[in-house]
Amino acid sequence: MAKTDFGPPDYRQMMPPVVRENYGLWKYHTVPRPGVLQHVSRSGAVLTSVRVASPRLVSTDWVRRICDIADQFCGGHLRFTTRHNVEFLVSDPEKVDPLLAHLEQQDYLVGGVGMSISNVVHTQGWIHCKSAVTDASGLVKSIMDELHEYFTGRKPVPGKLRIAVACCVNMCGACHCSDIAVVGIHRTVPRVNHELVSKSCEIPSTVAACPTGAIRPNPKLKSIEINPERCMYCGNCAAVCPAIDVMDPDNDGLSIWVGGKVSNAATPPAFSRLAIPYLPNRPPRWPEVVEAVKHLVEVWRKGARPGERMGQWIERIGWERFFQVTGIPFTDKHVDDFTHATTTFRATTQFRL
């Protein structure tokens, strides 16, 4: 019997010596160039971290190649960021420029630090998820092929901008608090295979799974029925009952949400809010989605004051102006009708006309 419950490798043995020796002693940091962080310790030690984009889905050979780089320049240590970037940790200042030259020569993209567009947090998509409306990796690749100059710092942005892609409304990975979120959605009522329901689904838990009470048992068929007036296509029922199918390639699509953040800096954490309710799901390059994201980035870039994130910019100019300057139509879809809807209705005459 294999041993169990021993937990992950001890981080203390994974950290490079400069990190172990200066643990808790860091005094400040600077960003000497895009994608590079320099941390200075109270001990006088300096650690340079070079951040590199990764596709998140990687092969073992890719991992071995970045290990080769870390062996050559970083004494055999590296780390990853919460946004899937690789960080090469350099303690010898002599090795920083050679590392950067090597990375450039090998076509790695260095960037994603501070006031930039960092790597895109995203979900599994068609590569490995059963409930994916779209392919997250493909969308990310298509979006970042257009925006990579904001990652590398070749083009400046007024503040930090964090993009996330979720292939369904489950929104794995804090997608719902992003400056720009792309989310896969359904738009039609799920189909029920009654014969299969009676064989493979637990009816009470399927009924209970519906957040709007749209599902009731159908005793005659030993199945369930869905009230189309109440269903908002969330797919929760399909998650608990494999006889319910919510996938609809003709109608499924992508929605775009803006202005969320997780940090408490200057303004509190905030959810992303609906900007564009539906765009078609068109692999392999998703032209409509890429265009929309690019457009949002450009309008924000022109309008935001230094340091203003997407949501802070929108808060200042007001949602009425946001829809005006982006040219995005405000529709019935933008008015909330779910659990906390009334908290979003404006109860003041303070608005712009």
Place this chain on the structure above:
Amino acid sequence: MDEPKTPLLDELDQGQWPSFVEQLKEAAKKSASAADLARQLERSYQDNTGHWKRGGIVGVRGYGGGVVGRYSAMPEEFPEVKEFHTLRVNEPAGFYYTTEKLRQLCDVWDRWGSGLLNLHGSTGDIILLGTTTENLQPCFDALSEIGFDLGGSGSALRTVTCCVGPSRCEHACIDTMDVTQELTAHFQNEIHRPSFPYKFKVKCSGCPNDCAAAAARSDLAIIGLWRDAIEIDQAAVRQYVDEGLDLFNEVLRRCPTWALEWDAGARELKLNADDCVHCMHCINRMPKALHVGRVRGAALMIGGKAPVVKGALLGWVLVPLMEMKPPYTELKELLTKIFDYWAENGKNRERVGELIDRMGMAAFLEAVGLEPLPQMVHAPRANPYLFWRPEEVKQHG
């Protein structure tokens, strides 16, 4: 091995951003399952829909989770991904690795799986993407040989993750790495054997910048904070000003409580510490000049989650400032009380935030033994419908 023909995916082999298609193809040279994965994905790109079946519970001996079962819905056409399960492998805190450890991991995964992985999944685990039911146990055995254990999945405590904390950040008010390692060790059973109403996430950030996105997605977020005043190095402030920082527009007026003033005559930055709400904005803007205070602990936020089932929630203040000293007994005890109350009262697939929404925050606070505090609310209630307990009113008869 036949190279998979994937004209649509090949479109994504172009462009500047690193391509996952290149990774798929590279893995496909060595792994038949990676090749069939590329073929099935190409089919998804043609059909505009996924081709994975729903359901399927698989695992390794002794554990109830850590493996996500996955089966192709088109096994005749793509036989090598008929079974294509994922192992969630618990990452070292802070995502630090020695190249030796990563190479060992790659060797195990080339031997027992597809050679494809995510570094990392949304929750934080190393995601080893794709192996057969038969290979799960030997793969886990080989992983445990090199010191890697599985993370959480299903209705369990999910893998605890954190930001870099004091290992490489001057803002860290708590030792996020140690808290994460300690909680992971303490709650191994809750991670590996799902027994909760639904998933439970714990994430730990060293300061209110919340780089681990803890409050947005974890049922219990641990966020480092300080009680005393921000430390100010006046010479360094002057240096920022001299180097052209627009102090008024970029710092002072963006302080949520206008707690900072610039004395232009004395060239000094003055802080009204009483007004400071620890938002981090000024510190982020001038990291050389401003530093988090010295009296430190963590705020605990409860109930954060993504939309499923009844809408997304941001974590609510549960403890404004808890002292965070190893072995974190107070935190562990509180977590256990939360698990108990939730296990007792939570409905199937009801996250703890939704339970609090249904049962009331007052009932929750009482159950976990915490006093209500003004930091927990934006404002007190505005409606007159208060509940009184029998002992609070005069009883008749």
